[in-house]
Amino acid sequence: MNPLQGSTPNSSAPDHRTADAVVVGAGFAGLYAVHKLKNLGLKVVCLEAAPDVGGTWFWNKYPGARCDVPSLEYSYSFSEELQQEWTWTERFASQPEILAYIRHVAQRFDLRRDIVFSTRVTSATFDETQKNWTLTTDTGLRVDARFFIAASGCLSAARTPDIPGVMNFRGPIYHSGQWPEAPARFEDLRVGVVGTGSSGIQIIPELARVALQLFVFQRTPNFSVPARNRPLQRQEQALFKRHYPQNRKRASESNDGMLGLGAPTEPTPSVDELARTRTYIARWEHGGAAAVLTPYTDLLTDRTANETLGEFVRGKIRAIVRNPAIAEKLVPTDHYIGTKRICQDTGYYETFNQEHVKLVDIRQEPISRITETGIMTSHGHYDLDALIFATGYDAVTGPLLAMNVRGKGGLRLADKWAEGPKVYLGLVTSGFPNLFIVTGPGSPSVKGNMVHSIEQHVNFIADCLAHMRDNRLSLIDSDIEAEERWSEHVREVAERTLFPLADSWYVGANIPGKPRVFLPYVGGIPAYRKTCERVVANGYEGFHLQ
Numbered sequence: 012m013n014p015l016q017g018s019t020p021n022s023s024a025p026d027h028r029t030a031d032a033v034v035v036g037a038g039f040a041g042l043y044a045v046h047k048l049k050n051l052g053l054k055v056v057c058l059e060a061a062p063d064v065g066g067t068w069f070w071n072k073y074p075g076a077r078c079d080v081p082s083l084e085y086s087y088s089f090s091e092e093l094q095q096e097w098t099w100t101e102r103f104a105s106q107p108e109i110l111a112y113i114r115h116v117a118q119r120f121d122l123r124r125d126i127v128f129s130t131r132v133t134s135a136t137f138d139e140t141q142k143n144w145t146l147t148t149d150t151g152l153r154v155d156a157r158f159f160i161a162a163s164g165c166l167s168a169a170r171t172p173d174i175p176g177v178m179n180f181r182g183p184i185y186h187s188g189q190w191p192e193a194p195a196r197f198e199d200l201r202v203g204v205v206g207t208g209s210s211g212i213q214i215i216p217e218l219a220r221v222a223l224q225l226f227v228f229q230r231t232p233n234f235s236v237p238a239r240n241r242p243l244q245r246q247e248q249a250l251f252k253r254h255y256p257q258n259r260k261r262a263s264e265s266n267d268g269m270l271g272l273g274a275p276t277e278p279t280p281s282v283d284e285l286a287r288t289r290t291y292i293a294r295w296e297h298g299g300a301a302a303v304l305t306p307y308t309d310l311l312t313d314r315t316a317n318e319t320l321g322e323f324v325r326g327k328i329r330a331i332v333r334n335p336a337i338a339e340k341l342v343p344t345d346h347y348i349g350t351k352r353i354c355q356d357t358g359y360y361e362t363f364n365q366e367h368v369k370l371v372d373i374r375q376e377p378i379s380r381i382t383e384t385g386i387m388t389s390h391g392h393y394d395l396d397a398l399i400f401a402t403g404y405d406a407v408t409g410p411l412l413a414m415n416v417r418g419k420g421g422l423r424l425a426d427k428w429a430e431g432p433k434v435y436l437g438l439v440t441s442g443f444p445n446l447f448i449v450t451g452p453g454s455p456s457v458k459g460n461m462v463h464s465i466e467q468h469v470n471f472i473a474d475c476l477a478h479m480r481d482n483r484l485s486l487i488d489s490d491i492e493a494e495e496r497w498s499e500h501v502r503e504v505a506e507r508t509l510f511p512l513a514d515s516w517y518v519g520a521n522i523p524g525k526p527r528v529f530l531p532y533v534g535g536i537p538a539y540r541k542t543c544e545r546v547v548a549n550g551y552e553g554f555h556l557q
């Protein structure tokens with residue numbers, strides 16, 4: 012018998028399936044996992060809560076949704092034909108274009124037949140006797156599989172704050188991360204947006220175009236830099252494609268998996284203030300978060316260096332926003348630039364120069380409740396016809412814990428991670444054999460080009476499963492000490508930077524009660540990849556294989 016294949020016999024019941032691997036999620040990660048594992052000859056079932064493929068790009072249909080990684084790079088590299096045949100229209104792709112691309116991939120590689128849509132996982136339990144995972148779902152479907160590949164995404168557990176009275180509001184309520192299929196209309200309405208992270212900052216300028224009045228309820232200002240999005244010229248795209256493999260390789264050698272403007276080589280003190288400012292201006296004009304954050308080596312490790320850039324961007328905000336009092340409210344002062352995920356916008360700060368847009372500083376006038384007709388703050392009532400929450404996610408761990416995962420001895424993942432996730436290489440957590448997490452906590456994931464990290468993880472998993480098949484192995488778990496050491500390394504690397512200082516979703520600060528642990532690995536993609544390669548070269552060092 013092939014040791015990778017599940018031992019449970021196939022059931023004829025329509026609500027019970029068996030597979031070699033069950034993949035949860037049909038976004039970039041899940042689709043590629045399905046493709047790779049099928050190519051290994053495995054029987055794969057993919058479970059997806061949405062009615063279609065796309066993952067985050069299915070749910071985030073809000074006005075203005077756009078990627079902040081260049082489109083030519085935010086795409087799969089695994090198929091030269093695919094990357095040659097697809098044409099991107101803009102420097103940074105919009106949500107509809109990315110979703111169209113993902114749908115194309117699903118079609119082109121015939122992946123839909125393996126996906127069960129509109130099916131949310133409600134539990135995942137490891138059976139030690141059968142050496143199988145059993146996943147149950149909200150539709151009654153049960154799947155038994157030897158391997159469980161969690162491709163449920165890092166930013167998929169949307170979070171709406173528990174503001175009193177929210178159920179009473181008579182108008183439509185939206186969350187940026189759960190945007191409905193049916194078109195939402197805001198023309199001539201009085202609209203409230205709560206939240207000014209990356210999502211809010213994209214939505215707000217778009218809504219200002221159509222809304223009668225727009226009220227932005229801001230708790231904490233964020234740094235945002237101009238995207239300077241533009242149509243892609245046919246020639247520049249052709250040139251890029253001609254060198255696609257080389258471009259991908261160069262990108263994989265950078266810390267964030269993107270080409271950018273090249274890795275910085277010198278720290279801020281190596282140039283005088285005038286030269287530095289010239290560089291900051293050039294980067295600001297070039298546009299894109301990555302460009303602005305990467306001219307010097309010490310920007311995310313040294314407070315003084317960071318403040319040179321922080322002050323530059325604060326100056327830009329003050330120059331764009333005409334009303335100085337409003338500008339001051341928009342200027343971030345509570346964190347070092349880049350230590351919370353920096354936002355990328357098109358005309359965000361300019362929006363506040365419009366008469367019908369009002370910034371409500373809810374630190375000065377806290378929201379007391381939501382009424383039938385709007386939002387009540389300590390200063391008065393804001394009449395609203397529609398309300399949008401752009402209030403973020405229970406990031407990285409949230410989607411995994413939501414599946415109610417139980418490992419060996421009935422151990423709940425939620426209990427194992429009560430003080431923070433421990434995941435060897437961000438891939439496998441001990442006590443949960445044969446569970447692979449794609450871009451899990453402790454891997455570069457959200458700290459770079461997600462598609463790049465997804466491909467690297469899925470390749471690792473597929474190679475590992477091939478190794479297991481070839482060596483007649485059926486179980487993989489991580490060594491508890493290797494996992495501890497890796498978690499400690501992830502923490503130490505983060506401590507060398509300014510990242511842990513910010514109250515960001517990177518440390519779970521946006522979720523009351525969530526343990527404060529720095530979730531992604533910030534040692535850079537090349538260092539991470541080399542570690543994975545060394546682990547494999549040393550016979551899957553740190554893993555237990557049976």
Ligand code: NAP
Binds near residue numbers: 080209231404457
């Ligand atoms: P986010 O960055 O977590 O921002 C959430 C916003 O909601 C913050 O302004 C937060 O304020 C506010 N908020 C949360 N709870 C609140 C409450 N009870 N009352 C008032 N305000 C509240 O979430 P996001 O904007 O959805 O972005 C999440 C991540 O998704 C991004 O960092 C990025 O990685 C990704 N993303 C990327 C893009 C892109 O590629 N361009 C676009 C969208 C999202 P506080 O700061 O005070 O908590």
